[in-house]
Amino acid sequence: MIKHSFLGGQYTPECTGQHTPDLHGHFKPESHGHYDRIFHYNGENDFSELHKQFCDPSQPVTYVNGVRNHFRWEFMIMKNDFELTESELKTKYSKFLEAKVNLKDFEIIRSKRYTFHTIMADKWRSKRVFLAGDAAHLMPPFLGQGMCSGIKDAKNLAWKLKLATENWNSNTNKLLDSYQIERSTQVRKIIKLAAILGGFIQYSNPILAPFRNGILKFMNILPSKSIDRLIENHLYSISIPKGKTNKHHLVGKRFPQPKVINKFGFIYFDELLGFHWTLITKCKIILDKDLNNIMINHIHLTNNIPNKSNCIISDTIKTWFNHQKVDFVIIRPDKFISHAGLINDLNENVKHLINEINSMTSN
Numbered sequence: 001m002i003k004h005s006f007l008g009g010q011y012t013p014e015c016t017g018q019h020t021p022d023l024h025g026h027f028k029p030e031s032h033g034h035y036d037r038i039f040h041y042n043g044e045n046d047f048s049e050l051h052k053q054f055c056d057p058s059q060p061v062t063y064v065n066g067v068r069n070h071f072r073w074e075f076m077i078m079k080n081d082f083e084l085t086e087s088e089l090k091t092k093y094s095k096f097l098e099a100k101v102n103l104k105d106f107e108i109i110r111s112k113r114y115t116f117h118t119i120m121a122d123k124w125r126s127k128r129v130f131l132a133g134d135a136a137h138l139m140p141p142f143l144g145q146g147m148c149s150g151i152k153d154a155k156n157l158a159w160k161l162k163l164a165t166e167n168w169n170s171n172t173n174k175l176l177d178s179y180q181i182e183r184s185t186q187v188r189k190i191i192k193l194a195a196i197l198g199g200f201i202q203y204s205n206p207i208l209a210p211f212r213n214g215i216l217k218f219m220n221i222l223p224s225k226s227i228d229r230l231i232e233n234h235l236y237s238i239s240i241p242k243g244k245t246n247k248h249h250l251v252g253k254r255f256p257q258p259k260v261i262n263k264f265g266f267i268y269f270d271e272l273l274g275f276h277w278t279l280i281t282k283c284k285i286i287l288d289k290d291l292n293n294i295m296i297n298h299i300h301l302t303n304n305i306p307n308k309s310n311c312i313i314s315d316t317i318k319t320w321f322n323h324q325k326v327d328f329v330i331i332r333p334d335k336f337i338s339h340a341g342l343i344n345d346l347n348e349n350v351k352h353l354i355n356e357i358n359s360m361t362s363n
């Protein structure tokens with residue numbers, strides 16, 4: 001079993017993929033039961049197009065345009081072909097592709113048979129050992145969220161582990177427990193949606209397929225803005241426990257990460273923030289003296305050329321503030337919103353956060 005040492009080796013994030021062994025019987029998989037077989041075929045060429053799902057009931061195919069001149073085709077292995085070997089499948093799907101593209105122009109980098117699992121561990125933490133990535137959850141790739149979810153696990157866990165290694169008490173222990181609560185709730189929704197989408201794409205009943213096509217066409221004419229909002233709220237937000245001050249509906253949502261202008265020029269906002277708690281205000285606001293805390297960055301929007309490191313110009317963020325009707329937002333090191341509100345609530349919210357941080361940094 002891999003042991004990644006982390007900050008002196010006090011904690012072990014297990015990121016050993018789907019074959020991670022059960023640790024002392026603690027990580028019982030919670031199965032959502034969905035299996036499918038896909039033959040995966042990687043090629044390299046100048047060929048370039050958008051990602052496509054070919055929902056043909058006689059042969060569902062996924063086409064993914066990868067980085068630069070890499071791209072990928074995935075074929076659902078039909079029931080009659082389950083017993084074929086990898087080389088027989090390669091011959092079959094090469095013929096299929098030859099009818100569409102000149103295969104001589106391609107270098108085939110990899111072809112592989114996969115069985116997708118939809119499964120989640122019921123416990124992601126055993127004392128100082130944590131599961132992350134495919135070791136904690138497996139999903140079919142129809143939403144392209146497997147690796148993304150692993151990266152989100154790491155971002156969620158990293159700042160909590162940092163606090164816990166610097167100071168251990170019941171509050172940092174509780175914070176570590178929040179890792180699974182926050183991540184598994186979100187991953188469960190993503191897994192379910194990926195399985196539903198996979199079911200749509202892989203639908204192979206030729207009589208009922210036109211019905212499926214009708215539903216997809218109908219979804220296509222629905223206004224995309226409201227669908228985007230639904231996805232943002234239900235798929236990409238996390239449920240951060242709400243306290244007395246952080247009750248705003250933006251708590252748990254993601255903050256936009258555009259390129260902004262600071263005194264050095266253009267920079268990605270998340271690069272500027274680093275891995276810290278950050279208070280962002282719509283304009284310059286002087287906080288009460290006792291609320292200046294070295295653990296919290298304070299950045300404000302400006303309309304002039306920024307001459308200080310704590311002010312930025314960003315039309316995207318300015319529009320976002322106006323649209324959300326808030327004056328300030330506090331974001332966690334993993335870039336999720338922990339507090340938001342109007343100017344009158346600012347001091348109380350910052351005070352609340354400082355108390356929370358203090359409870360975790362002092363014994």
Ligand SMILES: Cc1cc2nc3c(=O)[nH]c(=O)nc-3n(C[C@H](O)[C@H](O)[C@H](O)COP(=O)(O)OP(=O)(O)OC[C@H]3O[C@@H](n4cnc5c(N)ncnc54)[C@H](O)[C@@H]3O)c2cc1C
Nearest residue numbers: 001002015016017018133134135141144145146147148150
């Ligand atoms: C066909 C397909 C398409 C996909 N498409 C997408 C996509 O578009 N977008 C997306 O986000 N995700 C996608 N995914 C999912 C993504 O590939 C996985 O979620 C991701 O690779 C998981 O990363 P991981 O680091 O958790 O595990 P892994 O990538 O499995 O890495 C685990 C590592 O640990 C090593 N290891 C295991 N046991 C030990 C041990 N005992 N000691 C030392 N080392 C060990 C393994 O060798 C491996 O290198 C796709 C998956 C498939 C199969």
